Amino acid sequence: MARQPSRRRSGEGLTAGLLVGPATAIVLLSLVAPLALLARYSLNQYDRMTFMKEAFTAENYLRFVADPFYAGVLWTTLSIALVTTALCLVIGFPIAYGIARMQSRWKSTAVLLVILPLFIGSTVRALGWIGLLGRGGLVDSMSGLVVPGGGVTLLYTSFAVAIGILSINLPYMILTLQGVIESIDARLEEAADSLGATPGRRFWHVVLPLALPGLATGGILVFILAMNAYATPFLLGGARFQMMAPMLYREYAVNNNWPFAAAIAFILMLTTLSLTAASTLLLQRRYQGA
């Protein structure tokens, strides 16, 4: 009688192993293997004639760390990613809350409106922003009307890049938050109301703490997307604005310097991963503390 459950457990383990096995193999092959190859490339040396020489050197990483130019590019990328993530949280939360608590038949339409921009590629949307923010564009013409002779060209500025990335990442934040807010029991808010809490107090002490895991998930998602943005900084930032992904692509494709490009890729990935892990740890600690 006592042996039966353990036999069943070992059988379950085998089935689970068989079920997880193929997926693990695919992940190992398609994600870990290329990453391992990339790690190896990052230790090679660039050679103009053969493009890459077998070596085992950290010079590509050292070049990045030692040169303030590259540190500056990483800092620009980080600041743009942090600003757009914060804006996504601030703008996305009220919209997500509104949709989550919506009772009318227009709810599905509202969700569809949020999803709709995702049907259009980031390059096409960036081109739309060029039309709006460029010289002779909508913003320029409108401001020219208000102040004659004083047009505003916002294209090729960090503002253009930030607004472009924000417009791309916002739907991801709203959809993530909407799911989390919907899972918060509305009766908890009603209870807070009935106990005399003001809307602000209710939000701060009831909704926000319960939505925090969702905020973290959404924040991490849009932060990663912003750190790796390519088309938007390339098209809206112009030649004078440097971010990591376009720089990485330039090293790989224009300069054919695969080892340095691989090192940049790892530095970008490690920075993103460590910041993501740090924020998750911070959140976990907060929860444990509470």
Added chain:
Amino acid sequence: MDSLPRRSLLRLGAGAATLPFMPAIARAQAGGRCVVSTWGGDYGNLLTANIETPLLAPKGIECVQDAGTEPARIAKSIAQRRLPRGNVDVICLQAPAAYDLEAAGMLEPLDESKVPNLKYVLPSLTSAQSIPHIFSPQVIAYNPERVTTPPTTYSDLESDKFRGKVGILDNSYIWVAMAAALKYKGDVGAIDAVKPELERLVKSGAHAYTSTEAFAPAIKSGEIDVGLVWHARVLFWQKGGLALRSAFPTEGCLTYVSSMGVLKNAPNKAAAFAYLNAALEPAAQRGFAASMGYLPTVTNAPLEGETAQRLALPEPAPKLIPANYERLAATRDDMNDWWRRLLDRR
């Protein structure tokens, strides 16, 4: 008696096993398949319309295009370079990239026995391991509505009347450097010697555009009035209704060349050489000139009619100066790094 059916069975089996390869065998006899690594879009379509369908299909050569951006296709050929048999026969590249592959020993040497039409190629454009397919001179494009006195030389770009009104294509900045080198040093190869001149241009407020397509709206909106681009581009934008003219610098025009080469591990070299030869045929050259505004690279394809009129170079003929690819390759990495730092405005 017993062995007969078994032998017949074996023969039948062997026959069946070769069946999947029959079309390939048939194709090999007729010329075979030729895989062309090329840009997609207009260029790829024109390859089909002017070379592949009219000139190679009748010879039994079936062409397949592997279309993509140049860097991605170069990366692919580098990755495959160690394979004894790659999967690309002909690779279409800009001349500097063709030089890089040639220097890296990845291209098959060419001569008239392999590509007979090589004898008609303009001498200034010849290369040992690639053919010049089409070319276009670098000109100073200007907006005739706002620029009443057309610029005549590179140094005009630095004059006060064009301060803040010069456009530079970021991906072609090195060609601007070479134009400056030609003007100030009399040597297109003295690229790194003109860093101060380029710095002056950028600091005076020249605009740099990451995509070629951004140049036309910038001219149209009045953000810029002048910029160094290819003559073919000016013709293309003129066709689109943009007020734009070409001024040919008196010191000479750098020439943009689009090349074709045969990779050393090409699976069907005979077809690849036939492809290169067909690309140099007068009919194919005229087809590209009529549609894209690029000039023929051969002496036996004079342009006629409207195309000749539209593409005609001014009199006296501008000096066409090829880039010094060897020195370009030697300084490019350093220049690229320097250029990025120059533009950086953090």
